[in-house]
Amino acid sequence: MRAHHSRSPLIASFLVTIAFTGASFAAAAAPVSEAVDRAITAKAATAKQPLAGPASDAEFLRRAWLDFGGTIPTAEEARKYFADKDAGKRAKLIDQLIASPRFAERMGEAFHIQLMERNGNSLEWRSYLTESFRANKPWDQMAREIISPDFKDEKLRGAGYFITRRLEKVGQQDTDYPGLTRDTGRLFMGVDLQCCQCHKHLTVSDYKQADFSGLFMAFQNAKLQKPGGDYRTDWVAEGMVAKKYEFVSVLSSAKGATGPRVPLGKEVEIPTLAKEEQWIVPPDTKGKKAGIPRFSPLKEIAERLASPENPFFARNIANRIWFHLMGRGLVEPLDLMHSENPASHPELFDLLAQEMTAHKFDVKWLLRELALTQAYQRGSVIPPGAKDPPEDVFSVAKERPLSAEQLARAFLVATGEHERVAEGKGWEGIEGTKYSQKEFEKAFTAAFANEAREPELAVNPTLRSALFLRNNELVLWSLQRRTGNLIDRVAAMSDPAQIADEIYTAILTRPPTEDEKSDVAKYLTKHAADCEKALGHYAWAMLSSIEFFANH
Amino acid sequence: MNAVPNANPGEPKEIKNIVSDQQLLCARFSPCGQFLVAGSHEGSVRRWRVAGEKPAAAPNAAPAEAPDALADLLSDDKKKAAKPAKAKQQDAKAAGEASAVEFAPLAPLTGFNGWVQALAFHPSDKLLFAADSWGKLNCTAYDGESPKPRWENPAAHDGWIRRIAVSPDGKLLATCGRDGFVRVWNSADGKPVAKHEHGSDIFAVVFAPDGTQIVFGDGLGKIAALDFSAGKIAREFDAAALHKLDRLQDIDGLRALAFVKDGKTLVAAGLLPKNGGTVQGTPMLLYFNFASGKLEQQFTHGDVKDGYIEDIAVHPGGYVIGVSSGVPGNGMVMFHRPDEKTAFYFSTKIANCASVALHPDGRRFAVAATNKGSNGNGRRLSADGEYLGNNSPLHLFEIPA
Amino acid sequence: MNSPLCKPWEHAFSRRQFLGASAGALALGAFGGLASSRAAEAMRKKEKQVLFVWLDGGISQLESWDPKPNTQFGGPFRAIPTSVPGVHFSELMPKSAKQMHRLCVVRSLCTKDNAHSSGVARIQRGDPKTRGVPYPFFGSAISKLMGPTASKLPAYVWIKPGSGGFKAEDAGFLGPKYGSVAFGDGKPPDDLLRHASLTTEADEERNELREMLNKRYAEQRRRNYTEASSYVFDTAQELMKRADIFDTTKMPAKELDRYGRTEIGQHMLVARNMLEAGVRFVKVNSYGWDTHGDNFNGHASLVPKFDRAFAAIVEDLAASGLLENTLVVAMSEFGRTPRINGHVGRDHWPEAWSLAMAGCGVKAGAVVGATNEKGTFVKDEGYDIGSVFHTWFNALGIDSQRVEYDNHGQPLPIAHDDMKPIKEALV
Numbered sequence A: 001m002r003a004h005h006s007r008s009p010l011i012a013s014f015l016v017t018i019a020f021t022g023a024s025f026a027a028a029a030a031p032v033s034e035a036v037d038r039a040i041t042a043k044a045a046t047a048k049q050p051l052a053g054p055a056s057d058a059e060f061l062r063r064a065w066l067d068f069g070g071t072i073p074t075a076e077e078a079r080k081y082f083a084d085k086d087a088g089k090r091a092k093l094i095d096q097l098i099a100s101p102r103f104a105e106r107m108g109e110a111f112h113i114q115l116m117e118r119n120g121n122s123l124e125w126r127s128y129l130t131e132s133f134r135a136n137k138p139w140d141q142m143a144r145e146i147i148s149p150d151f152k153d154e155k156l157r158g159a160g161y162f163i164t165r166r167l168e169k170v171g172q173q174d175t176d177y178p179g180l181t182r183d184t185g186r187l188f189m190g191v192d193l194q195c196c197q198c199h200k201h202l203t204v205s206d207y208k209q210a211d212f213s214g215l216f217m218a219f220q221n222a223k224l225q226k227p228g229g230d231y232r233t234d235w236v237a238e239g240m241v242a243k244k245y246e247f248v249s250v251l252s253s254a255k256g257a258t259g260p261r262v263p264l265g266k267e268v269e270i271p272t273l274a275k276e277e278q279w280i281v282p283p284d285t286k287g288k289k290a291g292i293p294r295f296s297p298l299k300e301i302a303e304r305l306a307s308p309e310n311p312f313f314a315r316n317i318a319n320r321i322w323f324h325l326m327g328r329g330l331v332e333p334l335d336l337m338h339s340e341n342p343a344s345h346p347e348l349f350d351l352l353a354q355e356m357t358a359h360k361f362d363v364k365w366l367l368r369e370l371a372l373t374q375a376y377q378r379g380s381v382i383p384p385g386a387k388d389p390p391e392d393v394f395s396v397a398k399e400r401p402l403s404a405e406q407l408a409r410a411f412l413v414a415t416g417e418h419e420r421v422a423e424g425k426g427w428e429g430i431e432g433t434k435y436s437q438k439e440f441e442k443a444f445t446a447a448f449a450n451e452a453r454e455p456e457l458a459v460n461p462t463l464r465s466a467l468f469l470r471n472n473e474l475v476l477w478s479l480q481r482r483t484g485n486l487i488d489r490v491a492a493m494s495d496p497a498q499i500a501d502e503i504y505t506a507i508l509t510r511p512p513t514e515d516e517k518s519d520v521a522k523y524l525t526k527h528a529a530d531c532e533k534a535l536g537h538y539a540w541a542m543l544s545s546i547e548f549f550a551n552h
Numbered sequence B: 001m002n003a004v005p006n007a008n009p010g011e012p013k014e015i016k017n018i019v020s021d022q023q024l025l026c027a028r029f030s031p032c033g034q035f036l037v038a039g040s041h042e043g044s045v046r047r048w049r050v051a052g053e054k055p056a057a058a059p060n061a062a063p064a065e066a067p068d069a070l071a072d073l074l075s076d077d078k079k080k081a082a083k084p085a086k087a088k089q090q091d092a093k094a095a096g097e098a099s100a101v102e103f104a105p106l107a108p109l110t111g112f113n114g115w116v117q118a119l120a121f122h123p124s125d126k127l128l129f130a131a132d133s134w135g136k137l138n139c140t141a142y143d144g145e146s147p148k149p150r151w152e153n154p155a156a157h158d159g160w161i162r163r164i165a166v167s168p169d170g171k172l173l174a175t176c177g178r179d180g181f182v183r184v185w186n187s188a189d190g191k192p193v194a195k196h197e198h199g200s201d202i203f204a205v206v207f208a209p210d211g212t213q214i215v216f217g218d219g220l221g222k223i224a225a226l227d228f229s230a231g232k233i234a235r236e237f238d239a240a241a242l243h244k245l246d247r248l249q250d251i252d253g254l255r256a257l258a259f260v261k262d263g264k265t266l267v268a269a270g271l272l273p274k275n276g277g278t279v280q281g282t283p284m285l286l287y288f289n290f291a292s293g294k295l296e297q298q299f300t301h302g303d304v305k306d307g308y309i310e311d312i313a314v315h316p317g318g319y320v321i322g323v324s325s326g327v328p329g330n331g332m333v334m335f336h337r338p339d340e341k342t343a344f345y346f347s348t349k350i351a352n353c354a355s356v357a358l359h360p361d362g363r364r365f366a367v368a369a370t371n372k373g374s375n376g377n378g379r380r381l382s383a384d385g386e387y388l389g390n391n392s393p394l395h396l397f398e399i400p401a
Numbered sequence C: 001m002n003s004p005l006c007k008p009w010e011h012a013f014s015r016r017q018f019l020g021a022s023a024g025a026l027a028l029g030a031f032g033g034l035a036s037s038r039a040a041e042a043m044r045k046k047e048k049q050v051l052f053v054w055l056d057g058g059i060s061q062l063e064s065w066d067p068k069p070n071t072q073f074g075g076p077f078r079a080i081p082t083s084v085p086g087v088h089f090s091e092l093m094p095k096s097a098k099q100m101h102r103l104c105v106v107r108s109l110c111t112k113d114n115a116h117s118s119g120v121a122r123i124q125r126g127d128p129k130t131r132g133v134p135y136p137f138f139g140s141a142i143s144k145l146m147g148p149t150a151s152k153l154p155a156y157v158w159i160k161p162g163s164g165g166f167k168a169e170d171a172g173f174l175g176p177k178y179g180s181v182a183f184g185d186g187k188p189p190d191d192l193l194r195h196a197s198l199t200t201e202a203d204e205e206r207n208e209l210r211e212m213l214n215k216r217y218a219e220q221r222r223r224n225y226t227e228a229s230s231y232v233f234d235t236a237q238e239l240m241k242r243a244d245i246f247d248t249t250k251m252p253a254k255e256l257d258r259y260g261r262t263e264i265g266q267h268m269l270v271a272r273n274m275l276e277a278g279v280r281f282v283k284v285n286s287y288g289w290d291t292h293g294d295n296f297n298g299h300a301s302l303v304p305k306f307d308r309a310f311a312a313i314v315e316d317l318a319a320s321g322l323l324e325n326t327l328v329v330a331m332s333e334f335g336r337t338p339r340i341n342g343h344v345g346r347d348h349w350p351e352a353w354s355l356a357m358a359g360c361g362v363k364a365g366a367v368v369g370a371t372n373e374k375g376t377f378v379k380d381e382g383y384d385i386g387s388v389f390h391t392w393f394n395a396l397g398i399d400s401q402r403v404e405y406d407n408h409g410q411p412l413p414i415a416h417d418d419m420k421p422i423k424e425a426l427v
Helices: A010-029 A032-046 A058-068 A075-083 A089-099 A100-117 A123-134 A139-147 A156-169 A177-189 A207-222 A296-307 A313-325 A348-356 A363-371 A404-415 A417-423 A436-447 A465-473 A473-480 A486-491 A496-508 A514-528 A529-541 B063-076 B085-089 C037-045 C116-125 C138-146 C169-174 C200-218 C224-241 C253-259 C264-277 C294-321 C385-395
Strands: A224-226 A235-238 A245-246 A254-259 A280-281 B014-019 B026-028 B037-042 B043-053 B102-109 B120-123 B128-131 B136-143 B149-153 B160-166 B174-177 B181-186 B192-197 B202-207 B215-220 B224-229 B232-238 B242-248 B249-252 B254-260 B265-275 B281-291 B295-300 B309-314 B320-326 B334-336 B344-349 B355-358 B364-368 B394-398 C049-056 C079-081 C088-090 C105-110 C156-159 C166-168 C182-183 C283-289 C326-331 C335-340 C345-351 C353-360 C364-368 C406-408 C410-413
Touching: A032 A363, A032 B224, A032 C406, A058 A075, A058 A089, A058 A100, A058 A363, A058 C335, A075 A496, A089 A100, A089 A296, A089 C138, A100 A123, A100 A156, A123 A156, A139 A156, A139 A177, A139 A313, A156 A177, A156 A207, A156 A235, A156 B174, A177 A207, A207 A224, A207 A245, A207 A254, A207 A296, A235 B224, A313 A363, A348 A363, A348 A417, A348 C169, A404 A417, A404 A436, A404 A486, A404 A496, A404 A529, A417 A436, A436 A465, A436 A473, A436 B102, A465 C166, A465 C224, A473 A529, A473 C224, A486 A496, A486 A529, A496 A529, A514 A529, A529 C200, B026 B120, B026 B364, B037 B120, B037 B355, B085 B224, B102 C182, B120 B160, B149 C335, B160 C182, B174 B202, B202 B254, B202 C353, B215 B254, B224 B309, B224 C345, B249 C294, B254 B309, B265 B309, B265 B320, B281 B320, B309 B355, B320 B355, B334 C264, C037 C049, C049 C138, C049 C264, C049 C294, C105 C385, C138 C169, C138 C182, C138 C283, C156 C264, C169 C406, C200 C224, C253 C264, C253 C294, C264 C294, C294 C326, C326 C385, C335 C353, C345 C385
Parallel strands: B026 B355, B160 B202, C049 C283, C049 C326, C105 C364, C156 C182, C156 C283
Antiparallel strands: A224 A235, A245 A254, B014 B394, B026 B037, B037 B043, B043 B102, B120 B128, B128 B136, B136 B149, B160 B174, B174 B181, B181 B192, B202 B215, B215 B224, B224 B232, B242 B249, B254 B265, B265 B281, B281 B295, B309 B320, B320 B334, B334 B344, B355 B364, B364 B394, C079 C088, C105 C353, C166 C182, C326 C353, C335 C345, C406 C410
């Protein structure tokens, strides 16, 4: 029933790639960043799409800060960068940002949003992610720790949240094993096996029912447990698996059976164990305590899934990191990789996957390599002569969404309330409510974050966010004059040019154009009587604009 | 009223189960003790002759004779003494079992529409007053084979008449219902005597012991005593506990009113509401001092799944017998003496009770309940594929001395 | 994608339909997710609207649209004549009885699900054949198929007791953009009212500044983000301007009395204002109709309140001329059993129940189908909710058997493949 031939082109191409690029890698002359730019430039030429010029200093500064630091620089920090004459300051900036403690927090947050998709949050989980990035833990190790968690280890049990959260019961619905199966395939391998639960996939011939079932059975074999004893968090206990899992296609009525299996990979053989051998710790039926079986399907799958031998693993992480910095994957959608959905730049994609493998899944390494490319440092202004450049050519930088958390932090930095709200400094003599970082993040998340399980992939203005920006108390509070904040600083200035420079640099991280300076001057003349309020409104308009709202 | 031996009864025992093919709403024994009647869902009043009984004193006899007749009934030895001809037939069956009685069904009283929920007997004449949910009120001599109404008013109320009360001297009737009116009638000919527009659905009405006032209660927590000749409200009783507005629904907790403690205390029976939709709440009795209007006791029993006390009977021994419907769960039979903190007897053995009828002998009562398994979503068809309705078995209990 | 996986035992799949064998199956493509740009354009031109009243829990058809007085299961209430000779409603609905000449009552609904938790969603989704994706509720479907009206107000507004905000669940596979803006307890979502510190002039000026900045920014960049942003800020502005629509404290006492000073009365009045202001689809929810216990007193309390509000809005829509282009629906997830249980209640009964409609495209003064004498089962042809969805779409001018959704390349019918519109209900 299951033909293997549909699989082999994929594997074959992978092996071929190894053969060729293995050779070129041994030569090791050209860094990956240059290979990226060659590929992008080549395709743009074929597609007759002019390349956008490099991003301005300002555009690059803001972009890098948001991507690697999770926030925007203050006006002071921005001016310092603009004044720096060093030709290599871009690379220097990247390295500085990566070396900063903010980097680990930023990556932890980004991966949290990507892996949990707004379905829950836990301190242990967040701390696990942040610490993993701080230690630059290899991604394959992280993946194994998430798919087959060690719930007893203090440092690792947070990783189990990916599974335990998804297995929590919602009302009277069945435990969502299918959802967990699907998400694992999507997020760790880039394959969405949703439609394979009941039959083979109808549009993607590579995905078969056995691919879903082999992963599903491992999850279904795990039961959610409440904390107790050695376990400080929710955890899962695996049962004993002695035989294959049987499935039937509702369309063809064809039957099948599979042991645990990495999707699109080989089946794991289920060992036949003597009765005494089956459990490491036998279950205690009287005390209703789960046991620990010797054969752990989750462990077997984790080891095989998160490994160099699984071509989808490297491709998925390469694709997602590319997406992170470029706004669009080399394969789109991010979770639909298969032989009939090729990458926009197939050879480049192969190279990235292979290099990622060779670098032992070092996320920081790939991020840095990509940050050094011209592609990443390209401007978002469409070059003259280009009309509607297709996104998969990457000839123009794509505007990318900011997460609600990035927006909250950027907002506070821009309005100059960051120290007060985030660090608790400077409240003396201030009247009224003392807001906290938590409150800001909560309000911004409520206004800007997607619904649970809706991946945040693109800039997405919503009615809720528009109302929030227009009327919310916290937004308007930040724009009132208060010692040391933005409005305070500019209200004390008298030169409109200086004012314009301050608000543009603080909010949009760039100096104003001459036109913009004169606009500000005109506006201030008009509102000479109530200039504090007027400044607040002008700042508001900038903070609500797409230029602030998007990462460009 | 003479003291009756059953002031401190033992646990009641079910002695008979009368099967019925319909759902029944209000069950009552006649004052002579020979008849049991019950209003049905299908526009009729069902009747049973309580055979094996010595008839009580003839109509219009001096009240003083009645207790003797009762004492006669209670004594087994006297059972075989001079009896009316009808009762003699039943001797053979009655022999051997002191408390065995037969309930021979008689032809139902028809001519009603919708539900007959309101029934009341004349205290001495053999007359039954009945009313239905379309607004008809009539008076029938209840002991004939196929009796016709003596008088009838098809539009006594606009719609559902919920209760009928009879004045202690039997001369007047009071009715209440969904049209928001209480009305007083001449019991002999059905002519209207007085009316009072309250304005919202009225659930219970009862005559005050002195016969000059009627007490009524609505579904919104208001109970009032009306001097009906003067047309004035004499007193109000705060029964807000019997009402709750849950979202869109005004939950009407009141089901019955009666007097206890020799007429000094007014008792309101029903529900302490918790939520609407499928109404849930705790069975509740509110005892008010009638003269002052003050609430003396708010008594609840059971929990929110025990539901409404649908009907009560006041036992001559000074306690209240209440029956409840249970939501979900079984119905409940409960005995409570005013001022006590707990019910001194209760049982949840029978399913969903709708009404309780106390026999004038004070030793027996009948509970109109529901068949088991009466609820359920979706289909439940008989073997022939017919859609089955529910019915109300009547459970007859004996209260031991 | 927010889609739970289908359960194998539920899965019923029509290969033929998927392969696009039906004649009208149109090209997949990016016509706003509709498999035809022409269809989309045609729909947007006519400003049709919908009022959808949802009585959650199951209103008893025997105590409302289809009374059976004086029968075994008929209960205590009488039936009263309506403005259409020969048609009777329960005495609990005197005002709606006077509107019967405008209504179309379907008494022959026969559906499959007798549980609330699954039934509510199934009914509101039209219970199409399972495709492994959650179908949108009717409101989200219309929001997608017809979009907002020229008023720029949100296309799908939900007026309900309890919490408000932006409710994405209704939208199913269409995505949160087609969810509803919910007014909890008739109150607007957070941040809707202009902040006290702002004057109208200041608010407008700063908004104009924002637009100007966006325009400049987008001069040399892709336009879609600034366009989307303008759109939502405009919608926000429209909503903010129209606080009068939903602020019941500012509504005339006479109107509040006419609709009834009850939860459903006030919400129905807000709904009328929303429709008049141009909201495409307004859903009004009322909860608490699941009368397993004390059904008769319960309905005696609930139905008249609904009756008053419903009759008032039908009257008002007719008077303003809106009824002609507004489809009105009032229904629950199922009816109630003829059999009366031991707690004087009625249980769930999807076998034979009723709904009421009025307005755009439906026959006025009509009764579709009938139940038998006792009200236990439908007499002739019973209609499932799929047929009802076909009927509604067609009433609004949408060809329900040709138009399809495009779910990322998967064409999906908008209503159950095997069912058809109810001809007797349509004009």
